[in-house]
Amino acid sequence: MFVGRLMRWLGLFALLAAIWLLWSGLYKPLVIGLGLVSCVLCVWVTLRMHPVGGEPFDGRPLWRLAGYLPWLLKEIALANLKVIRLVLSPRLRIEPVLITLHGSQRTALGRVVYGNSITLTPGTLTVDVDDSEFTVHALTRAGAEQLRSGDMDARVARLEGSR
Numbered sequence: 001m002f003v004g005r006l007m008r009w010l011g012l013f014a015l016l017a018a019i020w021l022l023w024s025g026l027y028k029p030l031v032i033g034l035g036l037v038s039c040v041l042c043v044w045v046t047l048r049m050h051p052v053g054g055e056p057f058d059g060r061p062l063w064r065l066a067g068y069l070p071w072l073l074k075e076i077a078l079a080n081l082k083v084i085r086l087v088l089s090p091r092l093r094i095e096p097v098l099i100t101l102h103g104s105q106r107t108a109l110g111r112v113v114y115g116n117s118i119t120l121t122p123g124t125l126t127v128d129v130d131d132s133e134f135t136v137h138a139l140t141r142a143g144a145e146q147l148r149s150g151d152m153d154a155r156v157a158r159l160e161g162s163r
Contacts, residue, residue: 009046012043013040016043017035020038021035068158072117072120072121075121076122079121079123079124079143082123082143083123083139093140094139095139095140095141096139096140097140097141097144099136099144099148101136102132102134103115103132103153104153105132105160110157110159110160115134118134121152123138124137124139125137
């Protein structure tokens with residue numbers, strides 16, 4: 001168990017150091033030393049953090065992000081176009097609605113991802129979360145119905161490994 005945790009933290013340090021080296025572009029001893037100190041500080045802060053909702057995060061769902069993020073970015077782009085069209089329309093067909101959705105996520109982290117995914121999509125906003133009940137404001141009934149279809153809920157549940 002100790003070896004596994006140590007490897008996880010060393011892996012985090014190596015990842016942070018590699019990203020820092022790639023993005024900094026400066027390879028002078030002082031700058032590299034400050035970067036390594038900042039990576040050590042980040043790992044130390046991470047060690048002291050408590051997991052979201054008291055649940056340990058083991059990193060397994062990270063590979064599922066490769067399928068979820070492109071879909072979410074596509075949905076954000078499409079929703080942006082719909083909101084732009086809605087706002088620039090001379091008739092301004094805004095029909096704000098407040099709906100309650102039931103999320104099927106098992107973990108607090110899954111509920112956070114679901115609520116934030118709703119909010120990131122223009123035209124919808126997660127107003128409140130109570131256990132697995134999400135109160136959402138939508139600019140249009142069509143936006144609310146799209147959320148009620150459950151596609152985003154199912155994708156986030158798959159992301160966390162619920163389905």
